[in-house]
Amino acid sequence: MNIRSLTRGDGVVIGAAVVLFIASFLGLSSIDCPTGIDCSNYDTANAWDTLGLLMSMFLAGVIGAALIVLARAMPGRKVAGLDLGQFGVALTVFALWTAFWTILDVNSAGAGMILGLLATIALAAGAVASPLVPALKAPLMGAPRPQTPQPYGAQPGATGGAGYGYPGAQPGGTGGYGYPVGGQQPGQPGPADAQQPQQAHHQHQPQPDQQGAPATAQQGAPAGDFAPFWFAVPVARPLYAEDGSPTPIAELAPGTWYLAVEQRGAALVAQTQDGRRGVLQDTTGIQRG
Secondary structure (H helix, E strand, O other): OOHHHOEHHHHHHHHHHHHHHHHOOOEOEOOOOOOOOOOOOOOOOEHHHOHHHHHHHHHHHHHHHHHHHHHHHOOOOEEOOEEHHHHHHHHHHHHHHHHHHHHHHOOOEOHHHHHHHHHHHHHHHHHHHOOOOHHHHOEOOOOOOOOOOOOOOOOOOOOOOOOOOOOOOOOOOOOOOOOOHHHOOOOOOOHHHHOOOHHHHHHOOOOOOOOOHHHHHHHHOOOOOOOOEEEEOOOOEEEEOOOOOOOEEEEEOOOOOEEEEEEEOOEEEEEOOOOOEEEEOOOOOOEEO
C-alpha cells in the first residue's frame, strides 16, 4: 500500500487505534485503598479479562480503524452491502457508544477505561470528520517530485536530458531519441544549412507548378496541441473507464504522480502506475509536474 495515499484524518484514526489497543491492557477500575492496608499486590482486571467489553469496545475500535485504512488500498470493496470505509466508521461509533455507557456504570473508573474513552472519542471523530473537514482530507505526507528518468540516448548526468512528457524536461536540453537537440524545432534549418551557397538554392529551386505542394501537405497535417504531462490530485478522485461506464476502475490518490495521455474536453485520460487507463472527470486543482 502506498502510504502517501493516506490523509491526515487517517493519521488521527491510526493514532487513536494504537492508544485504544494500549488501554486494553490497563486496569478498568481503580481501588480506594484504606489507610494502613497495603494494596500494592492487588491486581485489577483489564479488558482482556472481560470478553464482552474487549470485543465491543476495544477490538471493535481497532478493527474499525483497520477497515478505514484498508478502504484506501482497495476502493470499491464492500462488506454486507457497505463500503469497507463505511463499515469501519460504523464500528468506531459503536465502540464509542459502548465506552460511554460502560464508564457511567463503573463506580471507580481505572486508567484503562478513561484512556479507552478518550481514544474512542478521537477515533470516532476522526473517522466521521475525515471526509467532511478539508484540513483532514489533506495528504498525510506531501507529494515528492518525481525522479527524472534518463531517456534513450541521453548520457547519465547530462542536464536537460529528460524525455518528452516527464516532469523536469527543459527545452534546450540534450533530449532523447527523436527529440530535437538544443531546442531546435523539427524542420528548422541549422547553422550549417544557413551557410550553404545561394547558387545551389537557385539550381534546385522547384518549378512554379511544383511550389506550394509541400506547404499544402504540411498545412493539411493536424497540429497536436496536447502534450502528455505528469500530474497529482489534491484529494482522492475516481478514475472511470474510457467506455463511459459509471463504475470507477481505480482511485487516484493524493501524493502520487500520474501521466495524462489525452484530453477530452475538460476531462483527462490518465494512466496509473500499473498501466490502467481511464478518464478523470474532475480536474480542478490538479498539480502539474
